[in-house]
Amino acid sequence: MPRPKPLSGxxxxxxxxxxxxxxVLGRLQRTFELHxxxxxxxxxxxxxxRLAKGGEIDKEIYVxxxxxxxxxxxxxxxxxxxxxxHFDLTVPFAxxxxxxxxxxxxxxxxxxxxxxxxxxxxxxxxxxEFTQAxxxxxxxxxxxxxxxxxxxxVLLDALEALHRDLGLPPALMHVNNRKLAQGFYTGLxxxxxxxxLRTVDxxxxxxxxxxxxxxxxxxxxxxxxxxxxxxxAEINTTDASFVDQVTALGVSNDLLDVGLAxxxxxxxxxxxxxxxxxxxxxKIARGLDYYTGSVYETELVGFGSLGSIASGGRYDSLASxxxxxxxxxxxxxxxxxxxxxxxxxxxxxxxxxxxxxxxxAVDSEETRGAAISVATKLRKRGIPTEVAPKADKFxxxxxxxxxxxxxxxxFTAAEAGAGGEVKDIRTGEQLPADPSRWVPExxxxxxxxxxxxxxx
Amino acid sequence: MPRPKPLSGxxxxxxxxxxxxxxVLGRLQRTFELHxxxxxxxxxxxxxxRLAKGGEIDKEIYVxxxxxxxxxxxxxxxxxxxxxxHFDLTVPFAxxxxxxxxxxxxxxxxxxxxxxxxxxxxxxxxxxEFTQAxxxxxxxxxxxxxxxxxxxxVLLDALEALHRDLGLPPALMHVNNRKLAQGFYTGLxxxxxxxxLRTVDxxxxxxxxxxxxxxxxxxxxxxxxxxxxxxxAEINTTDASFVDQVTALGVSNDLLDVGLAxxxxxxxxxxxxxxxxxxxxxKIARGLDYYTGSVYETELVGFGSLGSIASGGRYDSLASxxxxxxxxxxxxxxxxxxxxxxxxxxxxxxxxxxxxxxxxAVDSEETRGAAISVATKLRKRGIPTEVAPKADKFxxxxxxxxxxxxxxxxFTAAEAGAGGEVKDIRTGEQLPADPSRWVPExxxxxxxxxxxxxxx
Numbered sequence: 016m017p018r019p020k021p022l023s024g025x026x027x028x029x030x031x032x033x034x035x036x037x038x039v040l041g042r043l044q045r046t047f048e049l050h051x052x053x054x055x056x057x058x059x060x061x062x063x064x065r066l067a068k069g070g071e072i073d074k075e076i077y078v079x080x081x082x083x084x085x086x087x088x089x090x091x092x093x094x095x096x097x098x099x100x101h102f103d104l105t106v107p108f109a110x111x112x113x114x115x116x117x118x119x120x121x122x123x124x125x126x127x128x129x130x131x132x133x134x135x136x137x138x139x140x141x142x143x144e145f146t147q148a149x150x151x152x153x154x155x156x157x158x159x160x161x162x163x164x165x166x167x168x169v170l171l172d173a174l175e176a177l178h179r180d181l182g183l184p185p186a187l188m189h190v191n192n193r194k195l196a197q198g199f200y201t202g203l204x205x206x207x208x209x210x211x212l213r214t215v216d217x218x219x220x221x222x223x224x225x226x227x228x229x230x231x232x233x234x235x236x237x238x239x240x241x242x243x244x245x246x247x248a249e250i251n252t253t254d255a256s257f258v259d260q261v262t263a264l265g266v267s268n269d270l271l272d273v274g275l276a277x278x279x280x281x282x283x284x285x286x287x288x289x290x291x292x293x294x295x296x297x298k299i300a301r302g303l304d305y306y307t308g309s310v311y312e313t314e315l316v317g318f319g320s321l322g323s324i325a326s327g328g329r330y331d332s333l334a335s336x337x338x339x340x341x342x343x344x345x346x347x348x349x350x351x352x353x354x355x356x357x358x359x360x361x362x363x364x365x366x367x368x369x370x371x372x373x374x375x376a377v378d379s380e381e382t383r384g385a386a387i388s389v390a391t392k393l394r395k396r397g398i399p400t401e402v403a404p405k406a407d408k409f410x411x412x413x414x415x416x417x418x419x420x421x422x423x424x425x426f427t428a429a430e431a432g433a434g435g436e437v438k439d440i441r442t443g444e445q446l447p448a449d450p451s452r453w454v455p456e457x458x459x460x461x462x463x464x465x466x467x468x469x470x471x
Numbered sequence: 472m473p474r475p476k477p478l479s480g481x482x483x484x485x486x487x488x489x490x491x492x493x494x495v496l497g498r499l500q501r502t503f504e505l506h507x508x509x510x511x512x513x514x515x516x517x518x519x520x521r522l523a524k525g526g527e528i529d530k531e532i533y534v535x536x537x538x539x540x541x542x543x544x545x546x547x548x549x550x551x552x553x554x555x556x557h558f559d560l561t562v563p564f565a566x567x568x569x570x571x572x573x574x575x576x577x578x579x580x581x582x583x584x585x586x587x588x589x590x591x592x593x594x595x596x597x598x599x600e601f602t603q604a605x606x607x608x609x610x611x612x613x614x615x616x617x618x619x620x621x622x623x624x625v626l627l628d629a630l631e632a633l634h635r636d637l638g639l640p641p642a643l644m645h646v647n648n649r650k651l652a653q654g655f656y657t658g659l660x661x662x663x664x665x666x667x668l669r670t671v672d673x674x675x676x677x678x679x680x681x682x683x684x685x686x687x688x689x690x691x692x693x694x695x696x697x698x699x700x701x702x703x704a705e706i707n708t709t710d711a712s713f714v715d716q717v718t719a720l721g722v723s724n725d726l727l728d729v730g731l732a733x734x735x736x737x738x739x740x741x742x743x744x745x746x747x748x749x750x751x752x753x754k755i756a757r758g759l760d761y762y763t764g765s766v767y768e769t770e771l772v773g774f775g776s777l778g779s780i781a782s783g784g785r786y787d788s789l790a791s792x793x794x795x796x797x798x799x800x801x802x803x804x805x806x807x808x809x810x811x812x813x814x815x816x817x818x819x820x821x822x823x824x825x826x827x828x829x830x831x832a833v834d835s836e837e838t839r840g841a842a843i844s845v846a847t848k849l850r851k852r853g854i855p856t857e858v859a860p861k862a863d864k865f866x867x868x869x870x871x872x873x874x875x876x877x878x879x880x881x882f883t884a885a886e887a888g889a890g891g892e893v894k895d896i897r898t899g900e901q902l903p904a905d906p907s908r909w910v911p912e913x914x915x916x917x918x919x920x921x922x923x924x925x926x927x
Contacts, residue, residue: 018792019521019570022554025514027567029574030581033510048826048917049850051857054489058481058600059515059586065475067538074539079556081590082523083530098478100535111483114475118485120874122860124825125486130515134537144514159860161839287840288847336474369580370504383617384743391744394505401507404578404615418576461504 024137025144026351031368032358036146038181038365038464039354040128043148046173047126052150055125057107059132060098065110072102075133100132104149104347109334112153112341121155121341122162128350140322142351151345153333158342163309163329164281166344170325171289173348174313182363182466183353184315186324189251189296190281191310193328195274196300199247199261202268203240209304210234215248216300223249248298254286255279257295277308307331311346315353317470324353362468367420370399370462372455373437374416375425377406385427389435392450393425398460400425416440422459425450480591480599482807487824488814492602494637494821494920495810496584499604502629503582508606511581513563515588516554521566528558531589556588560605560803565790568609568797577611577797578618584806596778598807607801609789614798619765619785620737622800626781627745629804630769638819638922639809640771642780645707645752646737647766649784651730652756655703655717658724659696665760666690671704672756679705704754710742711735713751730764737765763787767802771809773926780809818924823876826855826918828911829893830872831881833862841883845891848906849881854916856881869896878915881906 021027028036044054060079067073077100101107104127112119128148135141150169152162167188174186196215200208214229221229223245230241243264250260258275278295285293301310308329315321327346334341357363373393375386383402390400401421403412409426416424417440425448427435434449477483484492500510516535523529533556557563560583568575584604591597606625608618623644630642652671656664670685677685679701686697699720706716714731734751741749757766764785771780783802790797813819829849831842842858849856857877859868865882872880873896881904883891890905 018572019566021570022514022516022518025516027513028511029571030509030511033512037510049853049855051825051827051855053486053825054493055484055486056489057483058478059588060478060481060600062478074537076538077535078538079533079535081530082532082534082555083590099538110475114477115485116474120824124857132515134539144516161836162860165858284840284843288843368576369507369509371507380617384740387740387744397505399505399507401580402621404618 022143024135024142026142026355028358029368031365032354034365034368034370034462035181035358035363035464036350036354039177039183039350040146040148042176042180043128043173043348043350044126046176047150047169050124050169050172052124052126052169055108055111055127056129057101057104057111057127059100059130061101061107061110063097063099066099066102066106072133075135076100076102077132077134102133103131104129104147105151105333105345108149108151109341113334113336116155116336116339116341121153122158123153124150125153126150140320140352140356142355145349145351145355148348148350149345151333151343153341153343155341156339158344160277160280160308163277163344164284167281167293167309167311167327167346168285168288170311170313170346170348171285171292174325175289175292181464183357184317184362184466184468184470186292186313187316188285188293188311188313188325189299190278190293190312191295191297191299192274192278193306193308193310194270195261195278195297196247198268198271198274199264199266200244202266202271203243205234205236205240205244207234211236211244212300215244215298218248218298218300251294251296251298253282253291253294255282255295257282257297261297274308281309301326301328305330305332309344313348317468318357321353321356324349357468362466364465364467366463366465367422368462369401369419369421371401371419371421372398372459372461373400373423373425374412374421375400375402375427376409376412377403378427379406382427386425389425389427389450393453396451396454398455413438413440423455478599480593480597482598482601482811484814485824487821488810490821490824490826490918491637491814491819491920492806492810495633495639495806496602496604498632498636499584499629499804499806500582502632503606503625506580506625506628508580508582508625511564511567511583512585513557513560513567513583515556515586517557517563517566519553519555522555522558522562528589531591532556532558533588533590558589559587560585560603561607561789561801564605564607565797569790569792572611572792572795572797577609578614579609580606581609582606596776596808596812598811601805601807601811604804604806605801607789607799609797609799611797612795614800616733616736616764619733619800620740622783622802623737623749623765623767624741624744626767626769626802626804627741627748630781631745631748637920639813640773640818640922640924640926642748642769643772644741644749644767644769644781645755646734646749646768647751647753647755648730648734649762649764649766650726651717651734651753652703654724654727654730655720655722656700658722658727659699661690661692661696661700663690667692667700668756671700671754674704674754674756707750707752707754709738709747709750711738711751713738713753717753733764757782757784761786761788765800769804773924774813777809777812780805813924818922820921820923822919822921823878824918825857825875825877827857827875827877828854828915828917829856829879829881830868830877831856831858831883832865832868833859834883835862838883842881845881845883845906849909852907852910854911869894872896879911 177183306328310328312323313325325348333343438445633639762784766784768779769781781804789799893904894901
């Protein structure tokens with residue numbers, strides 16, 4: 016069998032990268048749970064009629080079919096029960112909520128960390144299989160506006176833990192509010208709200224002048240309307256002073272006032288709870304139609320080329336069974352999208368590629384039992400331990416540990432009863448030790464993760 | 472949208488069941504890492520030519536194709552680069568080892584916990600999507616026999632943690648050795664070794680008499696040969712006394728002696744390290760052709776109807792690139808296969824369906840900030856905390872906690888500075904408390920898992 020090649024768009028990590036990913040997933044999980052979010056997992060497949068909605072993303076859906084369901088070239092197995100791999104975690108979550116509504120307590124706070132699949136053309140930052148970490152709060156019939164404030168701060172709390180504990184770059188969340196934008200445009204007597212949102216969404220790509228031109232030439236705004244829309248988009252503040260700046264533009268509308276108040280509440284709460292990590296940025300539009308209030312995007316400071324690593328917003332109807340609708344607010348953090356580039360460029364490293372803290376050396380195959388007995392005692396006290404695979408010369412066994420960055424090598428005493436000696440192979444220091452009492456340095460128990468990048 | 476129905480064969484858990492699953496996965500991960508196994512994950516898809524080997528399982532493979540790759544009914548997108556979902560974790564692991572051999576240290580100890588997919592006919596205990604937890608040790612060119620002893624004991628250590636800490640039923644591993652069986656049959660001058668193994672594999676289903684008959688009538692053994700094969704299969708001992716019982720059958724062969732010695736070493740080590748959890752059981756054959764030494768099957772005591780929950784063995788060539796072959800020993804624990812039935816029958820329960828330990832009540836929407844401030848202080852000290860979604864009457868807020876089995880409700884003091892009071896809603900006891908110092912009962916921090924079943 017020739018050596019296989021990687022599949023483009025399907026990233027896989029070596030053990031060291033996987034350790035970084037495990038640390039990141041563990042921090043996310045812990046933070047989400049500290050905020051009372053329950054974990055769910057949904058199956059990888061959904062019926063095609065639930066996935067395909069006629070939009071752009073339909074082309075990217077992976078259809079799944081049993082090989083035995085007949086030769087696909089004859090089309091014999093096509094039908095209403097056809098399945099596809101989910102391309103996000105929102106569609107399956109909406110289905111899960113409808114399916115299990117009678118067994119869930121609302122507002123339902125859930126997190127979900129799973130792989131999703133999109134048959135995109137693979138390119139820098141685009142993957143065909145990638146891990147997302149989503150949090151949502153969903154109500155039954157209604158959902159209070161304060162959850163729009165709470166939810167992005169939970170994600171910022173998680174990103175702060177990744178920055179503080181694992182050395183990822185700090186995050187900056189850019190937030191806006193659809194009500195604010197729509198109220199403003201309505202106050203200007205603009206009718207094509209979707210067109211304006213779509214154009215403003217390109218602000219970062221094409222710049223304010225091109226946005227203004229496009230608003231006039233393509234959407235048909237007057238120069239005065241286009242000016243005001245562009246000036247609105249230019250406003251960004253880290254505190255609630257954006258309210259005065261918007262008011263100074265002289266547009267008045269009830270929905271605008273609601274949007275201003277909601278966004279101000281979010282910015283002020285963020286100033287208290289996650290100072291410096293959130294900015295009101297009135298050019299943020301988010302393309303998706305279903306957002307109806309707050310919208311969120313997030314950059315890693317100094318790594319803007321990664322795009323938005325965590326996006327979401329408020330939607331008034333995640334799902335509906337005809338009688339009840341389920342409004343929600345959610346945000347999705349792109350785990351692979353963030354980690355694969357950082358790992359690829361060496362910006363995140365693990366202290367070792369194995370969990371092992373101690374390698375117990377073996378004198379001879381006859382005394383392997385003594386080494387196993389030491390290892391068992393160490394593991395019982397929570398110290399990850401391996402027994403050397405071969406009774407090689409000690410120098411060779413030390414090299415086995417060294418190649419894996421295992422910090423300690425234990426030598427069992429030939430005399431029964433004595434514990435042996437333990438060598439820190441980084442310093443060369445070797446001391447007598449008892450496997451029932453010895454402990455490693457606190458930071459050596461498990462692999463640790465470190466960021467390696469220049470702050471801007 | 473009408474209420475969706477579950478898809479047969481694709482089990483999903485409610486949040487309470489998911490908490491049980493998370494606890495189980497966490498214990499597995501911790502035990503595997505304490506033994507120095509590194510985690511890897513592989514992509515969900517493999518090229519079809521790597522998955523389909525012409526065996527029975529081929530029919531069950533799910534083929535995956537982009538919707539935009541053309542109308543499947545025209546067959547336009549079929550080709551050499553066709554992909555399928557992996558149906559186990561061994562095929563992708565073998566590919567991963569070949570692909571990354573230059574970056575891995577051997578012997579390579581890895582664990583892998585992922586979903587796999589099989590388009591089987593759904594029935595009791597059979598799933599189309601399910602989670603497996605595999606551990607393997609793989610060598611480069613060679614792998615010492617002591618790893619055949621070590622590996623099943625790592626899995627037993629993990630199953631013991633599930634039993635001890637989470638209340639799963641205890642496990643009993645049944646082990647045999649292919650060399651023992653093949654040496655014995657060769658010593659009897661039987662040529663159709665595979666036929667005999669296949670027949671003996673049915674021992675538990677059809678019983679000894681039918682096995683004996685089948686060996687004579689279908690495989691063509693003499694009555695004397697069939698007798699001895701059946702008598703070998705009947706031997707099972709919890710210590711090394713099986714060696715004498717086999718020797719007493721009067722068959723002599725070098726490979727048999729090697730097999731006896733290897734199996735005796737395993738049984739004796741298990742007696743030391745996992746007493747009472749492993750039995751030499753000479754009827755265990757394991758259908759798969761690629762095992763060449765030790766073979767393992769595992770039952771949950773009292774839940775034999777689940778079948779073998781963890782199976783594996785020694786294989787002399789996991790993978791080969793033509794120049795180097797990679798022998799290994801591995802075992803696969805069926806997480807979904809074990810948990811879905813136990814959860815379905817109520818044999819495992821979580822103490823609550825949410826992580827939340829404390830609900831902070833809200834006096835009025837104006838003082839929500841005070842409640843958030845208490846919650847932040849509690850979370851900083853590792854206490855999972857939610858703020859009540861609505862400033863309802865306190866009775867209603869207590870019911871909110873009660874419906875989720877959240878043990879504590881915190882009432883913020885209206886006076887600034889004072890911490891407030893905390894009520895244990897199980898006992899009704901309410902005491903003044905400071906959010907910077909109060910701690911819950913140790914067992915209340917996080918949800919716990921309990922087994923509910925009658926030991927036999």
